[in-house]
Amino acid sequence: MHNTLPFIVPELSSMKRYPEELYYRGNVELLHRSKISIVGTRRPNPYTRAMTLELSRKLSHSGVVIISGAAAGVDAIAHHGAGAENTVAILPSGIDIRYPAANAKLIEAIENQGLTLTPFEPGFGAREWSFVVRNEIVVALGDALIVTEADIGSGSMRSVEYALAMEKPIYVLPHRLHESTATRLLLREGKASAIDDIDSFVAHISQKGKNRCEDTPFIAFCRNNPTYEDAMGHFPSEIFEAELSGIIEVRNGRVAVV
Known part of the structure; x- marks a missing residue:
């Protein structure tokens, strides 16, 4: 079973073009809460895996909903850390296709406890261009974008381009030399802020979320x-x-x- 959203999602007004339809499975009330988008490489190093998990878990415990794209790597870790009941997965395919297949159980859990969302009609198979649309929605829904690891020329940098165009705050994890070259470049260019202390960052984000609720x-x-x-x-x-x-x-x- 699937439905189409019966209301306008204000955050998506920042997209180049508001989706004609938004299909969903799950709890649409999550869209009315404070939200943070988390993206990154499909092959994170151990440090990134641990920090992404801690970051998403603590943000979730503070009441923030985690938005990501259900892809392998950072996306899946962010969803797991948040817990299926407190996360939104944006799909690059129809709502009835759990893509990628390797994450089918995770996506099913999010359908049942959280929310899956897509602008693509049922039966639509993921295409190269549909990932781009998926990424734009992931960024638009969040109050800010967190990139936990990414290299120059990676798909995550397309998400960064959207965040910059939408004037969304961008946050990254600090990495060692020669690691996560794209996020290190964002820091050098002053386009992102480093998350030097996860607890302080979570406290800051959750307070901003409370202010937005007012x-x-x-x-x-x-x-x-x-x-x-x-x-x-x-x-x-x-x-x-x-x-x-x-x-x-x-x-x-x-x-x-x-």
Whole structure:
């Protein structure tokens, strides 16, 4: 069994194009909570495996929902750490196809206890381009993106490009020389922040999530930097008042909370 989402997901307004349909299995209430996206290599080293597991587990225990793509490696570890009941898996295939097959049991557990989501109709097999769409949704749903390990030219860097375009905060794990070359480059270029202490980072993220829960639906929508046109379409009366009051600003055609 599968369903299509009966409501708009504000976070996805930051995508280049909002999906025509979103198919799901599981608990859609997870989409209304504070969320963090975690991505990375399919072949993580032991340090990355341990830190990704600890990070996702502690974020989950603090009330944060973990978003990832159900792929081998970092994705699967992030889902496991969060626990099936507190994670959202974005699929590059139809909702009825548990891809990759190696993670079929994990995806089934998430279907039953958490949430699986895809813009692709049932029966659709994963294609090279559908992974790109999957990655954009993974990034858009999270309040921030964590890349625990990635090399230059890897698929994870496509997710980083989306995060930069969406103006999402990017966090990475510190690595030794010659390891995780892409995340080290992001740090050198000032495009990401290092997670030097997991407990402090989790406390910071969970507090931000609590603050977001106190937002009105309009402010929560605007925190995702929607286009002015989208904001007008969803909140035509609120936007004028908020702009006059200085609560929001319009920058390059997008709405930003001041």
